[in-house]
Amino acid sequence: MNYTKVEMNGYNLYFIKTKKFKTINIAAHFKETITNEGKIYSDVLRRVLSYATGHYHNLDDLNRAGMDLYGPSVRIGFLESGLDRTFYLNGSFVNEKYTEKGMNKKSIEYILSHIWDPYVKDNAFDKSVFDLSLHEYIESLNSIKDNPDRYAEERIWEEIDIRPYKDFNIDESIKFAKNITSEDLYEYYLNLFENNSLDIFITGDTDEKEITKIIEKIVKGHFTPSYKNRYIAVKPRNIKEVVETIDTEQSRLNIALKYVDLTDFERKYVSLVYNNILGGGWDSKLNRVVREENSLCYYIYAMRKINFSLAIISSGIDAKNADKTIKLVKKQLDKMHTEISEEDLARVKEIYYNALTELEDNQTSISNNVISMISSDTDSIEDRKANMAKVTVDDVKKLASKVYIDTIYLLEGKNLNGKENV
Amino acid sequence: MEKKTYNHLDLDIYEETLDNGLRIFICPMDRCEAFAKITTLFGSSILEFKPPLKDEYVKIPEGTAHFLEHKMFSKEDGLDIMSIYQKNGAVNNAYTTAHVTSYYFSAPTKFEENLKALLDLVTKPYYTKENVAKEQGIIDQEIKASFDNPEEKAYYTTIFNTFKNLPYRYPVAGYTESIKNITPEMLYDAYNTFYHPSNMILTITGNVNPEKTIEFIKKYYQKLDYKKIPQIVTKEYDEPKEVFKDKEIIYREINHKIIENAYKVYLKDIDLDYYKVRQYIEIYLLIKFGSISKFHKKCFEDKNILSPVSFFMDSVGDYFFIDFSTMVIEEKDIFKQIYDNLNDKKFTKEDFNLILKNALRGIIVMSENVSGVNNSIDFQVREYGNVIYDIYEIYKSLNYEECQKVIEALDFTHNTKTIVTKKNS
Numbered sequence: 001m002n003y004t005k006v007e008m009n010g011y012n013l014y015f016i017k018t019k020k021f022k023t024i025n026i027a028a029h030f031k032e033t034i035t036n037e038g039k040i041y042s043d044v045l046r047r048v049l050s051y052a053t054g055h056y057h058n059l060d061d062l063n064r065a066g067m068d069l070y071g072p073s074v075r076i077g078f079l080e081s082g083l084d085r086t087f088y089l090n091g092s093f094v095n096e097k098y099t100e101k102g103m104n105k106k107s108i109e110y111i112l113s114h115i116w117d118p119y120v121k122d123n124a125f126d127k128s129v130f131d132l133s134l135h136e137y138i139e140s141l142n143s144i145k146d147n148p149d150r151y152a153e154e155r156i157w158e159e160i161d162i163r164p165y166k167d168f169n170i171d172e173s174i175k176f177a178k179n180i181t182s183e184d185l186y187e188y189y190l191n192l193f194e195n196n197s198l199d200i201f202i203t204g205d206t207d208e209k210e211i212t213k214i215i216e217k218i219v220k221g222h223f224t225p226s227y228k229n230r231y232i233a234v235k236p237r238n239i240k241e242v243v244e245t246i247d248t249e250q251s252r253l254n255i256a257l258k259y260v261d262l263t264d265f266e267r268k269y270v271s272l273v274y275n276n277i278l279g280g281g282w283d284s285k286l287n288r289v290v291r292e293e294n295s296l297c298y299y300i301y302a303m304r305k306i307n308f309s310l311a312i313i314s315s316g317i318d319a320k321n322a323d324k325t326i327k328l329v330k331k332q333l334d335k336m337h338t339e340i341s342e343e344d345l346a347r348v349k350e351i352y353y354n355a356l357t358e359l360e361d362n363q364t365s366i367s368n369n370v371i372s373m374i375s376s377d378t379d380s381i382e383d384r385k386a387n388m389a390k391v392t393v394d395d396v397k398k399l400a401s402k403v404y405i406d407t408i409y410l411l412e413g414k415n416l417n418g419k420e421n422v
Numbered sequence: 423m424e425k426k427t428y429n430h431l432d433l434d435i436y437e438e439t440l441d442n443g444l445r446i447f448i449c450p451m452d453r454c455e456a457f458a459k460i461t462t463l464f465g466s467s468i469l470e471f472k473p474p475l476k477d478e479y480v481k482i483p484e485g486t487a488h489f490l491e492h493k494m495f496s497k498e499d500g501l502d503i504m505s506i507y508q509k510n511g512a513v514n515n516a517y518t519t520a521h522v523t524s525y526y527f528s529a530p531t532k533f534e535e536n537l538k539a540l541l542d543l544v545t546k547p548y549y550t551k552e553n554v555a556k557e558q559g560i561i562d563q564e565i566k567a568s569f570d571n572p573e574e575k576a577y578y579t580t581i582f583n584t585f586k587n588l589p590y591r592y593p594v595a596g597y598t599e600s601i602k603n604i605t606p607e608m609l610y611d612a613y614n615t616f617y618h619p620s621n622m623i624l625t626i627t628g629n630v631n632p633e634k635t636i637e638f639i640k641k642y643y644q645k646l647d648y649k650k651i652p653q654i655v656t657k658e659y660d661e662p663k664e665v666f667k668d669k670e671i672i673y674r675e676i677n678h679k680i681i682e683n684a685y686k687v688y689l690k691d692i693d694l695d696y697y698k699v700r701q702y703i704e705i706y707l708l709i710k711f712g713s714i715s716k717f718h719k720k721c722f723e724d725k726n727i728l729s730p731v732s733f734f735m736d737s738v739g740d741y742f743f744i745d746f747s748t749m750v751i752e753e754k755d756i757f758k759q760i761y762d763n764l765n766d767k768k769f770t771k772e773d774f775n776l777i778l779k780n781a782l783r784g785i786i787v788m789s790e791n792v793s794g795v796n797n798s799i800d801f802q803v804r805e806y807g808n809v810i811y812d813i814y815e816i817y818k819s820l821n822y823e824e825c826q827k828v829i830e831a832l833d834f835t836h837n838t839k840t841i842v843t844k845k846n847s
Contacts, residue, residue, distance in 0.1 A: 019792050020452060051722075060719040062777065067714060071780040094783050132723065139678070139728045143749065148570050148675040246676040252565040282504040295559030298567060316567045343509075350511030357530040361453040361792060362629075413570070 011198035024204035030196040047133035052119040082231040082307035130182040152252035193221030236404040436632040442648040443620025459526035464616030470657035485596015551608035583667040627790040680842035767817040
């Protein structure tokens with residue numbers, strides 16, 4: 001996928017030109033090293049910046065202004081990948097060719113104003129917007145336990161404990177958040193323009209010169225040089241088993257696997273094949289055995305988090321079947337050393353090639369692909385296809401000896417056999 | 423084959439109805455992937471019907487349509503449809519709603535092989551005692567996961583309490599107890615009635631050649647020699663305007679309260695094109711509860727309300743089901759606030775035009791996405807009987823005064839309330 005890079009004053013602007021779509025996407029990505037505190041600040045900040053701007057002091061006015069521009073979408077959030085956190089602003093709007101002349105400029109200004117024109121008074125975010133955002137964040141943490149899937153996911157990350165620091169648990173995060181002030185958050189916000197790198201991506205049928213001029217006027221800051229995401233390397237340990245109980249019908253089983261000492265090729269390609277054969281889709285070993293042969297669950301899959309050198313197996317089961325399910329999972333992990341077929345490999349490769357081909361059908365995928373190549377060490381589409389073609393059955397079997405069970409987390413339900421349902 | 427055009431959206435659609443009654447819609451788009459979906463007009467809301475050539479009604483347990491969806495993937499002689507899709511690197515899935523069951527795939531290559539698998543999927547039933555028993559354990563886990571989620575529990579309780587007689591009130595997947603009563607015979611009865619091509623819609627969008635594809639489908643069905651079946655008879659129900667139950671409280675160990683408030687709105691009194699009525703109601707709800715509404719602003723600023731009050735609407739027989747949901751710290755007067763706002767019925771022309779402007783954007787965005795176009799065609803055909811080719815013009819023709827009249831004529835009083843909360847809170 002072709003793109004052009006424009007070096008601006010301390011940051012980079014990337015244009016990904018395509019005429020296939022009626023919309024234009026814009027994405028601004030700030031990057032810094034992960035910390036416990038940064039995660040909390042980012043989560044409150046994304047809310048504060050979404051709910052008001054310097055021009056529109058409340059959400060109602062901000063939304064009305066957006067609708068008058070044919071409703072550009074604006075999403076502010078953050079992602080953690082390995083040792084780095086990306087704070088992002090993603091926007092999308094209909095190309096003015098399909099609405100009214102002048103809408104491209106107005107839409108870009110509107111989207112960027114969320115970050116570059118915040119509602120600030122006396123070196124702090126507006127108190128009422130800040131209070132609401134902080135309250136919303138704290139209550140979102142309080143509600144995690146209400147949803148068993150979310151809670152089980154949160155808990156296994158706490159138990160894996162692979163970051164360079166001890167992760168805050170839910171209560172610790174709430175305690176920290178309660179002490180944040182609007183001044184603190186504003187200081188953290190200013191940090192985006194001092195100690196973060198910035199890359200901006202524009203995708204669609206655009207006039208590069210015109211858009212560069214618009215962005216140049218708005219985007220200010222002294223950014224650090226751009227760099228690639230860094231992954232977390234892990235070490236094996238004795239299996240940690242954790243059981244908690246919850247007032248639900250079903251139990252949630254999460255099993256964390258660690259990928260240890262992988263080469264670059266294994267990390268990018270072989271682990272992807274390994275994960276798919278183990279727990280990616282209908283023909284995966286886990287689905288075939290746990291769901292189809294033993295009817296123990298509705299879903300079981302393995303989710304690869306390669307920048308954390310992890311995969312997490314998740315399933316919903318009856319508590320009485322937990323031991324049986326864990327045994328079956330372990331058995332499938334053993335089989336990954338010996339029982340991999342050429343058909344298994346061909347299936348995963350076909351899915352992979354098709355996914356790469358289909359990237360071109362969606363403007364967000366096109367944009368994300370370039371972002372991934374710039375921000376991570378993702379290869380070009382051509383190189384990815386060529387490298388995937390080199391993966392062999394033996395590579396996958398060899399990788400199996402570098403995969404270790406790290407944590408088995410069971411959130412045990414009451415197993416009422418459906419009595420509560422009727 | 424007839425070529426038609428989605429006006430203003432640069433999309434052509436080729437329509438064909440086969441001799442066996444299957445309706446086909448093909449929309450070629452400049453994309454790599456092809457997306458195909460086949461839908462039968464059989465969802466969880468049908469629980470009594472007369473199979474072809476039988477005089478008596480057959481009753482099926484709650485959750486049968488969804489169970490049948492699962493069982494369509496079991497085939498005789500080792501034919502494994504899922505493995506074909508996996509081998510071809512295709513994405514495929516199926517879903518059941520109260521109204522329909524749909525099966526689909528998308529892939530950039532091996533289109534005909536994937537399409538054949540899709541047609542095999544819905545034309546080759548194979549149900550045995552063993553494979554039905556095996557599926558019961560799997561679906562039971564699906565049901566349990568759904569009821570463990572407090573939002574879903576609140577939703578299913580609410581629809582149950584909204585309707586008295588319509589089977590729409592039951593969960594799509596049924597209950598642990600009801601699916602135990604499903605037998606292979608029941609599945610064959612349902613299949614033979616509702617999976618006849620004349621009760622199905624096939625929609626294909628994206629990288630597809632219409633002429634070649636129609637020929638391929640015709641050839642496929644020629645071998646199967648479907649006989650015409652009489653018009654499908656399903657049980658009709660008298661449904662009162664009142665809700666079944668006004669309020670229900672469910673106790674769970676949760677930190678916040680889940681609020682669900684559904685309105686049952688009778689539509690028969692409105693003398694206007696159904697498509698327009700639906701759009702006007704949706705626009706009204708966006709004006710009163712959407713992101714530019716005073717209500718939204720008030721909720722956002724109220725620390726007791728933890729998520730914006732969102733709404734969902736669906737047509738159910740002669741009614742519209744409008745369901746509001748949110749999460750709060752305390753119940754307070756949230757139900758009264760929703761009721762008062764809905765029944766206020768005052769809105770400005772400025773707000774009406776603002777919402778309309780955004781609806782037009784939604785249509786443009788939908789038209790550039792292969793699955794978006796597919797879903798839109800499939801929905802319009804089953805909901806309105808045909809593709810709404812002049813959707814853009816219709817939207818432009820919607821007007822404030824007509825909207826006011828429609829809203830004024832509707833009765834937004836019949837409602838049911840559900841709260842999921844911790845005991846003694």
